[in-house]
Amino acid sequence: MLNLYLFQILNGLGLGMIYFLIAVGLTIIFGLLNFVNFAHGAFFLLGAYICYTAVSLTGNFWLALLIAPLVVAALAWVIERLLIQRIYHLPHMFQILVTLGIALIIQEASVMIWGPVGKSVAVPELLRGVLVVGDFVYPYYRLFLIVFSGLVGLGLWLLLERTRFGALVRAGSESTETVSLLGTNILRLFSMTFALGVALAGVAGVLFAPLRGAQPFVGPEILGIAFVVVVIGGMGSFSGALVGGLLVGVVQSASLMIYGAMAVVILVRPYGLFGRA
Amino acid sequence: MSEKNPLPFAKTQSKAMLLWVLAVLIGLPLILPSATLASEILIFAMAALACNLLLGYTGLLSFGQGIFFGAGAYCAALLMIHLQWGLFTALLGAAVAGGFLALLVGALAIRRTGIYFVMLTLAFSQMAYFVAYTLSDWTGGDNGLLSVPRPQVRIGDTVLLSLADARAFYGFVAVLFLLIFIGARRVIASPFGSTLMAIRENETRASAIGYDTRHFKILVFVLSGAVTGIAGALYAMLLHFVPLSNIDLAMSENILIMTIVGGTGSLFGSLLGAGSIVLLGDFLSDLWPRWLMLLGVILILVVIFMRGGLWGGLASLFDKVRRSRKASVVNKEHVL
Numbered sequence: 001m002l003n004l005y006l007f008q009i010l011n012g013l014g015l016g017m018i019y020f021l022i023a024v025g026l027t028i029i030f031g032l033l034n035f036v037n038f039a040h041g042a043f044f045l046l047g048a049y050i051c052y053t054a055v056s057l058t059g060n061f062w063l064a065l066l067i068a069p070l071v072v073a074a075l076a077w078v079i080e081r082l083l084i085q086r087i088y089h090l091p092h093m094f095q096i097l098v099t100l101g102i103a104l105i106i107q108e109a110s111v112m113i114w115g116p117v118g119k120s121v122a123v124p125e126l127l128r129g130v131l132v133v134g135d136f137v138y139p140y141y142r143l144f145l146i147v148f149s150g151l152v153g154l155g156l157w158l159l160l161e162r163t164r165f166g167a168l169v170r171a172g173s174e175s176t177e178t179v180s181l182l183g184t185n186i187l188r189l190f191s192m193t194f195a196l197g198v199a200l201a202g203v204a205g206v207l208f209a210p211l212r213g214a215q216p217f218v219g220p221e222i223l224g225i226a227f228v229v230v231v232i233g234g235m236g237s238f239s240g241a242l243v244g245g246l247l248v249g250v251v252q253s254a255s256l257m258i259y260g261a262m263a264v265v266i267l268v269r270p271y272g273l274f275g276r277a
Numbered sequence: 278m279s280e281k282n283p284l285p286f287a288k289t290q291s292k293a294m295l296l297w298v299l300a301v302l303i304g305l306p307l308i309l310p311s312a313t314l315a316s317e318i319l320i321f322a323m324a325a326l327a328c329n330l331l332l333g334y335t336g337l338l339s340f341g342q343g344i345f346f347g348a349g350a351y352c353a354a355l356l357m358i359h360l361q362w363g364l365f366t367a368l369l370g371a372a373v374a375g376g377f378l379a380l381l382v383g384a385l386a387i388r389r390t391g392i393y394f395v396m397l398t399l400a401f402s403q404m405a406y407f408v409a410y411t412l413s414d415w416t417g418g419d420n421g422l423l424s425v426p427r428p429q430v431r432i433g434d435t436v437l438l439s440l441a442d443a444r445a446f447y448g449f450v451a452v453l454f455l456l457i458f459i460g461a462r463r464v465i466a467s468p469f470g471s472t473l474m475a476i477r478e479n480e481t482r483a484s485a486i487g488y489d490t491r492h493f494k495i496l497v498f499v500l501s502g503a504v505t506g507i508a509g510a511l512y513a514m515l516l517h518f519v520p521l522s523n524i525d526l527a528m529s530e531n532i533l534i535m536t537i538v539g540g541t542g543s544l545f546g547s548l549l550g551a552g553s554i555v556l557l558g559d560f561l562s563d564l565w566p567r568w569l570m571l572l573g574v575i576l577i578l579v580v581i582f583m584r585g586g587l588w589g590g591l592a593s594l595f596d597k598v599r600r601s602r603k604a605s606v607v608n609k610e611h612v613l
Contacts, residue, residue, distance in 0.1 A: 036392050086581060092392060093338050094580045097537060100530065101580070104573030112567050220526045224403030227396040235393065256411065259404035263385055266397070270388050 003136055009250055014142035015211075016249020017149035018204045022222060023229040024156065024241040025200030031173035031236045032193045033088075035095035041223030042106035043198045047072050047205025048214035049110055052119045055209075061124035065206050072202030077195040084194070085187060103219060111216045120213040145207055152203060157238065169193055173236065228262045234275020243273060291462070294545055298458055301548060302451045312443040313515065314559055319447075319454045320511045322551035325535040326461055326544055327504035332533070333541030334465060335497050336477035341382050341398035342505050342532040344405040345375035347524025349506025350513040351409065351416055354425040364428040364440075368510050375506020376499045378405075383498030387491055390480070399526065406525045422519040440514070450511055457504055461544055464500070473497055505532075527569075534572060538579050540586025549587045 022044060029037050047068045054064035079102060087094050127141045160166035168189055172179045180186040205214075212218075225248060233244025251257045265272065305315040324346055331337040349371035356362040356370045386397040409416045416422055430438040430449065440446040464470050475483040476490050484490045513519045522528060531554070539550020554572070561568035583590050 030392070036396060083577065083581075090580075090584075094584065096338065096392075096395060097580050098577050101573040101576035104530075104576070105570050108567040108570035108573070112570075221403065224400050224526070227400045231393065231396060231400065256404065256407055259400065259407075262397075262400060266385055266388055 006136070007138070010138055011142060012250030012252060013246060014145040014249070015252060016246035017146050017153075018207050018245075019225060019229050019249050020242050020245030021149055021152060021200050021204040021207070022226045023233065023245050024153070024238060025197035025204075026226050026230060027197075027236055027238070027241050028160075028169070028200075029194055029197035030230075032169055032176070033190055034176075035092045035099075037194075037197065038096055038099040038223065039103040039106060040198070040201050040226060041219035041221070042103040042110075043072050043076060044201040044205040044208070044222050045110055045214070045216070045219045046075070046106055047202030048121075048209040048218075049114050049119070049205075050202075051206040051209045052114070052121050052214045055121050061121075061210070065203070068206045069199040069202035072205075073195040073199035076198035077191055080191045080194040085190070088190075103223075107216065107219050114214070114216070116216055118213045118215040121209040123210040141210060149207065152200075153242065156200070160238070165192070225258070228258050230272070231262050232265045232272060234272025237272070237274040240272055240274030294543075295459070297545060298455065298548065301552075302455060305451075305552075306444060306447050312447040314555070316443070316447045316450045316515050317512075317559075318548075318552045318555045319450045320508050320515065321532070321535055321555055322548040323454055323457055323508040323511070324505050324532045325539060325547035325551045326458065327501040327508070328532050328536040329539075329541060329544060329547045330461060330464070330473075330497055330501045330504075332536055333543075333546075334470065334477060335473040335494060336480075337494065337498070338395050338533075339398045339498075339501075340395060340526065340529045340533065341379075341386070341402050341405075342501075343524055343526060343528030343530075344382060344402055345379055345502040345505035346509035346512070346528055346532065347405065347409060347519075348378050349375045349509030350519045350523045351422065351509075352506070353510030354422050354513045354519050355415065357426050357428060358422075358424070362428075364430055367428065368507055371506040371510030372503040373506075375509065376503035379498045379502020379505075380495065383495045383502075387494050387498070399529075402526050402529050406521075409521060409524045416519070416521070419521055421521055422513075423517075425513045425517050425519060427514040427517065446515065450515075453507070453511070457507070458544060461504075465544070469493070469496075531572075534576050538575060538586055540588030540590075540592075542585060543588045543592075546586050546588030549591075553587065 022040065026037060026040050029035075029040075050068040050071050051061075051064040054067050055061055058064070083098060083102070084095065087098055123141045127144050129140055131138045131140055131143060158166075160169060168179060168184055172184075172186065172189055172193075176186060179189075229241060229244040229248050231244075232247060233240025233242070247261065248258050251261055269275075302319075305318060306312045309315045309318075324342060327345075328339065328342050331339050352374035353367040353371040356367045362370065382398065382401045386394050386401065389397060410418055413419075427440050427446065429436045429440060438445055438449070440449055465473075472483065472488055472493055475486075475488070476493060480490055509523060512523065535550040535554045536547055537550070538554060539548065540546030557571070558568065561571065565571075579586060585592065
C-alpha cells in the first residue's frame with residue numbers, strides 16, 4: 001500500500017518535472033517581456049511532433065532531444081522578430097491575442113503536416129525496462145525524466161544567476177528601461193529570452209512524447225496546466241515553477257484535483273506560494 | 278482594454294443603430310440560404326455581445342465564456358429532457374446556471390487582476406471541460422447530449438407558436454436578441470455602465486473615487502454569464518444536441534475572436550463579428566477542415582492593423598467620407 005503511494009508520487013515527479021520546464025519557460029518570458037505566451041502549449045506540441053519526425057527519420061531519440069528544441073527556438077525567434085516585436089507598444093491584451101493566433105496557426109499546421117491522429121514515439125532503447133529494488137518497480141524512463149529535467153533546470157538556474165545574459169534578463173525583469181538606457185540592445189535580449197523560454201517548452205514536448213505520444217490537440221490542455229502551475233507557484237518565480245510543477249504532477253492522477261488546489265491557493269495566497277505582490 | 282475607445286460616434290447615432298440592428302435581423306433570413314444559419318449567427322452574436330460587455334466595456338479579457346455557454350446548453354437540455362420544463366423556464370434555468378457559474382469563476386478570478394485574471398479564466402475553462410467530460414452520465418461525455426427538444430412558445434396550455442420550423446425558431450431568437458441588445462445598451466448607458474468604463478480606463482482611479490470595483494466586475498461577469506448561458510441554451514435547441522465542444526476552450530476562444538474581429542467598442546460590432554466568423558466557418562469548413570488556421574491569421578491581422586475591429590474600420594471609413602464631404606463644401610464656399 002505504501003509502495004503504491006510512493007510509486008504514484010515518483011510517477012508524478014517525472015511528469016511534474018516536465019510541467020516545471022513548461023512553466024519556467026512561461027515564467028521567464030513573462031518576467032522580462034511582461035506578457036503571457038498563449039502559444040506556449042503550441043510550441044510544446046511542435047516539440048513533440050518534431051521529436052516524432054526526427055526519431056522516425058534517424059531512429060535516434062537523443063538527436064531528437066537536441067534538434068527539436070533548437071528548431072522550435074529558431075521558429076520562436078523568427079516569430080518574435082517578425083510579429084511580436086511589432087506589438088510591444090500595445091497593451092498586454094493584444095500581445096496575448098497575437099500569441100493566441102499563433103497557437104491556432106501552429107496547431108492547425110501540425111494537423112495538416114502530421115495528420116489528426118496522434119503519433120507515438122518509442123522510449124529510447126537505453127531507457128527501456130524497469131528499475132527493481134526489492135518489490136519496488138520504477139521505469140528507467142521516468143527516472144531519466146527526473147534526472148534530465150533536473151539537469152536542465154540546474155543549467156537554466158546557472159545561466160540566469162551566474163552569466164552576463166542571466167544578469168541582463170534579471171535586471172530587465174526589474175526595469176526594462178534602465179537596462180535599455182545602460183546600453184543593452186533590449187530588443188535582442190527580448191528575442192533571445194523568448195526563444196529560450198519556448199525552447200524549454202520544446203524540450204518538455206520531446207520528453208513528453210515517449211510518455212503520451214504527440215497529440216494534435218494537447219496544446220490547450222498543456223497551456224491550462226502550465227497556468228495552474230504558475231498560479232500555484234507564483235508568476236516570475238523559478239522555485240515557484242519547480243514546486244508548483246511537482247505539486248501538479250503528483251496531484252495530477254486525480255486530474256480535477258489540480259484545479260481544486262489552484263482555487264485553494266488563490267483563496268489563501270492570492271499571489272501564489274512563492275509569488276511577490 | 279486600456280486603449281481609448283476608438284469610435285468617433287458612439288452616442289450620436291444611437292437610434293440609427295437600433296434601426297441597423299432591426300434591418301440586419303429582418304435581412305439575415307432573406308439573404309442567407311437557410312434560417313438555421315441565420316439563427317446560429319444571432320446566437321453567437323448574443324454570446325459575443327456578452328463577451329463585449331466584459332472586454333469592450335470593462336476591459337476584462339475572459340477565456341471563460343465557453344464555460345457559461347456550455348453550462349447554459351447542458352442545463353437547459355437536462356431540464357427539458359428530464360423534467361420536461363418549458364421553453365421560457367428552461368431558458369431561465371440556463372441564464373441562472375450561466376450567471377451562477379460566472380459568479381463562482383468571477384469571484385475567484387477577480388481576486389487577481391491583469392494577466393493572472395486571464396490565466397485563471399483559462400484554467401477554469403479547462404476545468405469545466407474536464408468536469409463535463411467526467412460527468413458523462415449526465416452530459417454524454419464525448420458523444421454529447423442527444424435528442425434535446427425544442428419546446429413550443431406557450432402561455433399556460435395555449436400554444437402560441439411552434440418552433441419546429443427553422444424560420445419560426447429564427448423569429449424567436451431574433452426577438453430575444455433584440456431584447457438582449459436593447460437591455461445591454463440600457464446597461465451601458467446607465468451609471469452602472471459608466472462605472473464599468475471608468476474601470477476599463479483606470480481601475481485604480483475608479484476605486485480611489487470610492488467605487489468598489491470588485492463588486493462591479495463580479496456583477497458584470499454574472500450579467501455576461503447569464504446572457505451567454507441563454508445563448509448556449511438556444512444553441513442546444515437549434516442543434517437538438519449538446520456536443521462536448523460547447524464547453525471546451527475552443528468555444529471560449531471562438532466567442533472571444535468574434536468579439537474582437539467585430540470590434541470591442543460597440544455592441545453592433547459583436548453582431549458583425551459573429552456574423553462574419555460564422556459565415557466564414559460555414560463557407561470554409563466543408564472546403565478546408567483546417568480553416569481555424571485562417572482564424573488565427575485573421576486574429577493577428579486584426580490586432581496589428583485594425584484594432585477597432587470591423588466596426589472600428591467601418592466607423593473610421595464613414596468618418597473619413599463625412600469629413601472629406603465637409604472639406605469639399607468648405608472649399609466651394611471659398612471659391613464662391
